[in-house]
Amino acid sequence: MNALLQELQTILGCKVEWIKSEQLKPKKDQTIINGSNRLKILVHRSLSQVEISLIEKLIENSSISYIQSEFDILCDPNGYKNDDRALKYPLKLWRILYRDSSEEVAEILKSSFHKDHIINMNGNESVVFVMTDEITPYELLGVLESEALTSVRIIISNSIARASSLHKAYLDTLELSELGKRIKEKAQVIKYEDMLFPMFVSQLRKANGLLLNTNPVGDSELEQTAMIFLENNLNITETANKLFIHRNTLIYRLNKLENITGYDIRKFNDAINYYLGYLADQIK
Amino acid sequence: MANLTLKNINKVYENGFMAVKDVNLEIADKEFMIFVGPSGCGKTTTLRMIAGLEEITDGDLKIGDELVNDIAPKDRNIAMVFQNYALYPHMTVYDNMAFGLKLKKTPKDEIKESINKAAKILDIEQLLTRKPKQLSGGQRQRVALGRAIVRKPEVFLMDEPLSNLDAKLRIQMRAELIRLHSELQTTFVYVTHDQTEAMTMGTRICVMNDGIIQQVADPKTIYNKPANLFVAGFIGAPQMNFISARLTEKDNEIVAVIEGSEIKLSAESASKVKAGNYVGKDVIVGVRPENIKIVGEGTGLKVKVEVIELLGSDSNIYFTFRGKQYIAKEDGSIDLKFGQEINIAFDNEKIHLFDKESELSILL
Ligand SMILES: Nc1ncnc2c1ncn2[C@@H]1O[C@H](COP(=O)(O)OP(=O)(O)OP(=O)(O)O)[C@@H](O)[C@H]1O
Ligand SMILES: [Mg+2]
Numbered sequence: 329m330n331a332l333l334q335e336l337q338t339i340l341g342c343k344v345e346w347i348k349s350e351q352l353k354p355k356k357d358q359t360i361i362n363g364s365n366r367l368k369i370l371v372h373r374s375l376s377q378v379e380i381s382l383i384e385k386l387i388e389n390s391s392i393s394y395i396q397s398e399f400d401i402l403c404d405p406n407g408y409k410n411d412d413r414a415l416k417y418p419l420k421l422w423r424i425l426y427r428d429s430s431e432e433v434a435e436i437l438k439s440s441f442h443k444d445h446i447i448n449m450n451g452n453e454s455v456v457f458v459m460t461d462e463i464t465p466y467e468l469l470g471v472l473e474s475e476a477l478t479s480v481r482i483i484i485s486n487s488i489a490r491a492s493s494l495h496k497a498y499l500d501t502l503e504l505s506e507l508g509k510r511i512k513e514k515a516q517v518i519k520y521e522d523m524l525f526p527m528f529v530s531q532l533r534k535a536n537g538l539l540l541n542t543n544p545v546g547d548s549e550l551e552q553t554a555m556i557f558l559e560n561n562l563n564i565t566e567t568a569n570k571l572f573i574h575r576n577t578l579i580y581r582l583n584k585l586e587n588i589t590g591y592d593i594r595k596f597n598d599a600i601n602y603y604l605g606y607l608a609d610q611i612k
Numbered sequence: 613m614a615n616l617t618l619k620n621i622n623k624v625y626e627n628g629f630m631a632v633k634d635v636n637l638e639i640a641d642k643e644f645m646i647f648v649g650p651s652g653c654g655k656t657t658t659l660r661m662i663a664g665l666e667e668i669t670d671g672d673l674k675i676g677d678e679l680v681n682d683i684a685p686k687d688r689n690i691a692m693v694f695q696n697y698a699l700y701p702h703m704t705v706y707d708n709m710a711f712g713l714k715l716k717k718t719p720k721d722e723i724k725e726s727i728n729k730a731a732k733i734l735d736i737e738q739l740l741t742r743k744p745k746q747l748s749g750g751q752r753q754r755v756a757l758g759r760a761i762v763r764k765p766e767v768f769l770m771d772e773p774l775s776n777l778d779a780k781l782r783i784q785m786r787a788e789l790i791r792l793h794s795e796l797q798t799t800f801v802y803v804t805h806d807q808t809e810a811m812t813m814g815t816r817i818c819v820m821n822d823g824i825i826q827q828v829a830d831p832k833t834i835y836n837k838p839a840n841l842f843v844a845g846f847i848g849a850p851q852m853n854f855i856s857a858r859l860t861e862k863d864n865e866i867v868a869v870i871e872g873s874e875i876k877l878s879a880e881s882a883s884k885v886k887a888g889n890y891v892g893k894d895v896i897v898g899v900r901p902e903n904i905k906i907v908g909e910g911t912g913l914k915v916k917v918e919v920i921e922l923l924g925s926d927s928n929i930y931f932t933f934r935g936k937q938y939i940a941k942e943d944g945s946i947d948l949k950f951g952q953e954i955n956i957a958f959d960n961e962k963i964h965l966f967d968k969e970s971e972l973s974i975l976l
Contacts, residue, residue, distance in 0.1 A: 428684065432715045439700050439711070467698030474692040474760070475712050477685035479665040509626055548629060552652070572650030572821070572846060 336369070336383065343372040361387070414490055421485040421494070422456045422465065423501040424472075432476035440468055455498065458484075465517045483508070486520040503530065511610045529607040543589050544609050551606070553581045554593060558603060562594060614676055614689070614766035614799045615641045616662065621671035623657050623823075631657045633823040635671070644793050644800045646814035648807060649846070654823040655803040656771055662801060663769050664688050675767065691765035693773045697756040699744040706740040709758045723762075730761040733795055734788075750781045757792070767799045774809070786813055807847050811835065819843050841896065841971035844964055850901050850928055852964070853938040857897045859890050859965075868897055868963070871934060873913050878961050884975050885965065895974060898964035901928065904940035904956050912957035917948050931956070 336344045347360070347370045354360045359375045360368050361383055369387070426433050429451040437446050437454055445457040465482045472480045483505045485497035500520060507526045508515035520527075545551050553571065557578075560566040568575040586592045591602040616639040623632035632654045639645045647655040660666035662673065664685035673680055680688055699708045706727060713723045731737045734754045744752060753773065760768060774782045774789075790813055793800050804810055810817050811831045819826040819834065819842075827839040838844035844852045857868040857875075866882035867874040875897075877885065885891060913933060921928040922944065929940045929948060940956060948954065965974040 428686075430686075432712075435711075435715055439703075440698075462701065463698050464696070466696035470694040470696040471698050473665060474694060474697070475715075477664070477690075477692075479660070552629075556652070570651045 332387070333369075336371070336386070340371060340373070340375075340379075340383075345370050345372075415488065417459045418487050418489045419457045419459045420487055421497050421501055422458050422468075423483040423485075423498070423505070424454045424456065424468075425481045425483070425505070426452055426454075426472065426476070426478045427480075428452075428476075428478040430476055430478065433472060433478065436468075436472055436475055440471070455501075465519075469516055481505070481508075481515065482517050484517070484519045500527070503527065507611065511607060525603065526607050526611065529604060530611045533608070533611055543605075545585065545588055545606075547588075550581055550585055550588075553578070554585055554602065554606070557582070557593060558599060562596070562599060564594075615639060615643075616767065616799065616801070617672070617674040618658075618662075619672040619674070621658070621661065621673065622669045623654070623661060623666065624669045631823050632661070635825055637818060637825065637828060639799060639801060642797055642799055644790075644802065644813060644815045646810045646817045647801070647803045647820060648805065648810035648817055649820035649826075651805060653820040655805070655820055658820075659769050659771055659801060659803050662767075663690055663692055665692075689766045691760035691763045691768055693756060693760050693768065693770045695772045695775050697753075697773075699747075699752055699755055701744055704741050704743060705736065705747070705755050705758075708744070708755055709740075709762055712759060713762055726762040726764070727758070730758045733761065733792065734758050749777055750785060753777065753785060754788075761792075761796070765798070767801065768796075769801050771803045772805070773802075775804075775806075782809075789813060807849065811847065819846060821846070837973070837976060838898075838964065839973055839976060841898070841966045844898050844966070844973075848900055850939045850941065852898045852900050853904070854966075855897050855899075855933075855936075855938070856894060856968075858894050859885055859892065861891050866891065868895070868965070870897065870913065875958055875960050875963065877963070877965075881963075881965065881975055888974050890965075890967075890974055894968055896966040896968060896971075897958075898966060899958045900962065901939045901941035903959040903962040904938075905959065906940070906942060906946070907955050907957045909955055912955040914953060914955055917950060917952045917954060920948055920950065 333344050333346070347368050354370070357372070357374055359371045359373070359380065361371065361375075361380060362368055369383075371383075375383075424437070433454075434448075437456065440463050441456050441458065445459075447455045447457075449455055465484060469480050469482055472478065483501045485501050485504075488494060488497050504518050504520060504523055504527070507523060507530055508518035511526055545554075553567075556570055557564075557567045560570060564575055564578055568578045571578070582592070582594060585602075589602055589605070591598040591605075593599040593602045616637075618635050618637040618639075621632060621635040622630070624630050635658060647658060649655055657666060661668050664680070664683065668681050675688060675690075699705075700711070703711070709727050709730065710723050713726065718726075727740070728737070731740055734757060736751065736754050736758065739747065739751060739755075744755070747755065756773075774785050777785060786809060789800075789802075802813065810819075811834075814831060816828060816830050817834050818828045821842050827834060827843045829837075829839075834843060834847055838847065838852075841854070845854070855870055857870045859866055859868055859877075861867075862874070866877045866885050868877060869875075915931040915933045915938070917929060917931050918937065919928075919930040921930070925944045927942050927944055927946055927948075929942055929946075931938055931940065931954070966972065967974055
C-alpha cells in the first residue's frame with residue numbers, strides 16, 4: 329500500500345486500489361479513475377463528478393516516484409534506477425503474450441502463480457514475477473493454448489536479484505520478443521539465457537559498433553540446415569537424422585554453404601563466425 | 613458431423629519462411645488421421661492452423677460445411693492435447709478435469725456427469741480424489757486426455773502427446789488411444805514424427821516433407837505402395853534399400869539389370885514399366901529388408917556380410933555391395949559370420965521402382 333492510496337482511502341472512506349488491467353470494467357458501486365503513467369485507480373464506491381475531478385487533481389500533483397506498484401517498476405525507467413535494495417528472492421520475469429484475452433487466461437494464470445505476482449499489462453500481455461519452478465514455461469504454454477484456446481508466447485528474462493534491474497529486465501523481454509521472431513523460428517518460448525549471442529549482436533548494432541561484412545546466404549533451406557546443424561552441436565549424424573536426409577546430402581549442403589560464405593561450419597571457429605554473421609544479417 | 617477440408621492451404625511465417633505449401637486434404641468424420649514426417653516438415657503448423665492457433669496465410673479450411681478461417685479457436689469445437697501439459701499440483705484430478713468446464717460456466721451436475729463418464733472411459737475413476745503428485749506419468753497423461761474429453765469436442769487435435777513418456781508406457785498408451793478413438797467415435801488428428809506410431813494407430817496417414825504432402829493413404833498402402841522415394845525411405849524400419857538399375861526387355865519380359873545381374877519383374881510391374889516408357893531407362897530399385905532372401909551359390913548377387921544384429925525372432929544382416937551398405941532382414945536362427953560372402957536375391961513381386969528424376973513411383 330502506498331501513501332497516495334492511503335490518503336485517498338482516508339478521504340473517501342472506502343477501499344481504493346491500483347489496477348493494472350486496461351480492460352477491466354467497473355462494477356456497480358465502483359469507479360475507475362485515470363491515474364498517471366498508464367495506471368488506473370479503482371475506487372470501491374460510486375463517486376460524483378466533483379469528487380472525480382478532485383481526485384484527478386490530487387493524482388496529478390503527486391510525484392511519479394510516489395507511486396509504487398509493480399507495474400510502475402516495470403514501466404518507469406527512472407523510478408528505481410538507483411534503488412539498489414536486494415529483492416527478497418531472486419526472480420525472473422515471464423512476459424506472457426496471448427492473442428485473445430479471456431477469463432480463462434486470467435484464471436489459468438491465477439491458478440498457476442500467486443495472484444500478487446501477476447501483473448496485467450494490457451488485454452494481451454501479463455508479466456509474472458516467477459520465483460519457483462513449479463510449472464515450466466512449456467507446460468504453462470500447453471495449458472493456456474489447450475484450455476484457453478488462444479495462441480501464446482512466453483518470454484523469460486534473466487534472473488534478477490535487485491529492484492534496480494527490474495525495469496531493465498522488462499525492456500530485455502521486449503527486445504527478446506522481437507529478436508526471437510526474427511531468428512529463433514519456433515519462438516513460442518524464448519529464454520534470455522538462450523539468446524545471449526543475438527542480444528549481444530543486437531546491442532552492438534544499435535551502438536553502431538558492428539559493421540560485419542557478410543555474404544547473405546539467400547537460400548532459406550540452406551540457412552535452416554545450418555541452424556539445425558549448429559543446434560545439434562555440429563554433429564553430422566544427428567542433424568541428418570533430424571532432417572531425414574542422407575549424410576551425403578548434408579555434407580553437400582555444408583560444402584555449398586562454405587562456397588557461398590567462406591565458412592566451413594564443421595569447424596568450431598568457422599561455426600561461430602558464420603553464426604555471428606548470420607545474426608548480424610538477420611538483426612537489422 | 614466433423615469432417616475437415618483443407619483446400620490449397622499455405623502458411624508463410626512472419627520471417628518469410630514458407631512452412632506449409634498448398635496442402636489439400638479431406639479428413640472424414642470419425643477418422644483417425646495421422647500427420648507424420650521429419651522434424652520441420654510442417655506437421656505442427658498444419659495442426660495449429662486447424663485449431664485456429666496459427667493464422668492461415670492462404671486457402672480454405674472447413675469444419676463440416678462451415679468455412680472457419682476467421683472463426684476463433686474457441687468456437688471451432690475442438691480440443692487439443694500436447695506433449696507438454698501441466699496439471700495443477702494443488703487441485704485434485706477431479707478439479708483438474710473440471711477446470712475448463714467451470715470456466716465455461718457449465719452447470720455443476722453436468723460437470724460431474726461429464727467427468728464421471730470420461731473417468732470411466734479412461735479407467736481413472738479411482739484416481740479422481742488424488743493430487744497429481746500421487747500419479748504416475750501414464751496416469752497424468754490420462755488426466756490430460758480427460759480434460760480434453762470433457763469438452764466434448766467434435767475434433768481432437770493431438771501433437772506428439774506421447775513423446776514425453778518412456779518407451780514401454782508409450783506403447784501402452786498407443787493402444788489406449790486407439791481404444792479411446794473407437795469409443796468416442798470422434799475425429800482424431802494426430803501428429804507424430806514416429807513412423808511406428810503412425811503405422812500402428814491411424815486409419816489413414818498423411819506423410820509430409822518440406823511443407824508438402826507426399827502421400828495420404830491407409831497404413832498398408834503407404835507401406836506396400838509408397839508414392840515416391842521419400843515415403844518409401846521414411847516408412848519402414850530398417851529402411852528400404854535403394855539401388856540403381858537399368859530396365860530392359862528380354863524374351864518378352866522386363867528385367868531390372870543391377871551390375872550385370874538380372875531381376876525379372878512381375879507381369880503387373882512390367883506392364884506399368886512399358887506404359888510409362890521406362891524400357892531402356894535407368895531407374896531406382898527399392899527393396900525392403902524383409903524382401904531380400906539368402907540364396908544358394910551361383911545365383912543372385914554376391915555380397916559380403918558386415919554386421920549381424922540379432923534381434924531374437926529376426927536378425928538384421930548388413931552387407932556391402934559395390935561399396936554401398938544394404939540391410940536384409942532374415943530369420944533369427946540364421947547362422948552367419950562377419951566377413952562371410954553370401955548370395956542374395958530380391959523378391960521380384962515386392963520390388964519398387966522409382967523415376968530417377970521425379971523420384972515418383974513407376975508402379976502406381
Ligand atoms: N513462428 C515461426 N516462425 C518462423 N518459422 C517457423 C515458426 N514456427 C515454425 N517455423 C518453421 O516452420 C517449419 C515447420 O515447423 P513445424 O513446427 O510445423 O514442424 P514439425 O513438422 O512440427 O516439426 P517437429 O517434428 O520438429 O515438431 C520449420 O522449419 C520451423 O522452423
Ligand atoms: Mg511439431
